Amino acid sequence: MAAEIRQAVAAGIIVEIESMTELTRVASAGEELGLIPQVAVRVNPDFAVKGSGMRMGGGPQQFGIDAEVVPDVLSAAAGLGVDVLGFHIFAGSQNLNAEIIAEAQRRTVDLVTELAVHLPGELRYINLGGGFGIPYTEKDQPLDLDAVAANLHDLVEVITSRFPQAKPVIELGRYIVGECGVYVTQVVDRKISRGRTFLVVDGGMHHQLAASGNFGQAIRRNYPLVVGNRVDEAADESANVVGCLCTPLDLLGDDVALPPADIDDLIVIFQQGAYGLTASPTAFLGHPAPAEVLV
């Protein structure tokens, strides 16, 4: 780990520290290299964001430094020869409620404003986190991006007026790429068992764990899926789409309305561009990994 930290410091990367331990590690790397490391402090806020798929701030957390402790850490940093540029607050991910995201961003700017008075220099970096969700199920409504944008526009003016040198940052992984990926798998068998239709595909949870409902979902819900070569046909059959692994966990679609599908048809699952293949146990049960194709 020490080698990676030295590389980051040598490259002039802003290292976000999440504890006093990390601060001292970065400071040591700077001392060894004869450089002033650039750091930001990830803050565990004193507020929580409701409605996130994953809550990552508020209360006791493994992430960040508790807001009330940050002034002490900044004092320590001043004596360690590191340059603290600013703060990072990431309150939660996969949120579809624009007003909650907007409120979290406003509270983040307020908290950063409070904390910035403890910086020895100017605030130059403010990372507002991400949390922009994408719809995964029929019940999900897409995020109202205009509402988020209007709020952000106002906030950037506030930031600029208070901190002329600050660079605001947001991080949108899933929101940018999540909807760009589709997973295609082929039906290898069609079975009817006691009145239920099963479409067995040549892929499964080892390729798309989240689509099987086994990646942090408290309640399993189907990802959007279609029969790719029958999109114009009426969805007048209900089927279970199951993977080829020998576990009942390997369920890609539970009781899904689909056009009657058969062997060689293609099942297409959407929203697989983030937390898809890389978040899946590709070695599970020794089946081959899928091909990944950039179109």
Next chain:
Amino acid sequence: MAAEIRQAVAAGIIVEIESMTELTRVASAGEELGLIPQVAVRVNPDFAVKGSGMRMGGGPQQFGIDAEVVPDVLSAAAGLGVDVLGFHIFAGSQNLNAEIIAEAQRRTVDLVTELAVHLPGELRYINLGGGFGIPYTEKDQPLDLDAVAANLHDLVEVITSRFPQAKPVIELGRYIVGECGVYVTQVVDRKISRGRTFLVVDGGMHHQLAASGNFGQAIRRNYPLVVGNRVDEAADESANVVGCLCTPLDLLGDDVALPPADIDDLIVIFQQGAYGLTASPTAFLGHPAPAEVLV
């Protein structure tokens, strides 16, 4: 897939078929090769096994051929030039109740006895499945193997008297290797956030997904874990053991009683010999895979 089936048939492997489709595929491979394929029929029983971690029989299932349909499939097989040796019934996995396992095995033998009259030849193969569980949590009591053995002893006598040529088979993956594997990961940070102690380790859910509670568990429970270099010390601290990934899912121990641990200490998690590394998303978030060592 056709190539794999041909290889299996050419090698004289007993291919367990789970549908008419699979039967015809195996028969075609035999025809192409000029061989009589050896097959067994996986049966979806007309009973369910309670108390299994995973139920895999009874009701509508993706696994096997419904018991009531098996006679028709056997008739079809007779005309297809395949040799049906017997049956496979796997009702569920990870069961810790010896009496339920014993009952499932008795019912399996009864069902196979009913189905065997539809075989053109002698019954030569009876796969009773597995399901022998191992304890994962403090509440779990180890399986009473003597009780299972006594029942199996009686059943083998029954099988031998009814079907002199039958080879009884049980499949015990997890039961044999599950307790043989341990996962060792090192503490890289110790943090206290709002009264809770977090031990951050250099591994996590990308190495041991099941231990994080994200592999089919409806309710997350801690796997047994210790501080490997402090096993003789009193467990008088409560800590959360968290992995190094940036997701709150990466939780290896929730509120665990441990000796006070610090950076460089080793966290050891037990029961990792099955559904461990291979069932984990090792590419998730780009962290290194662990070393696997045979001791």
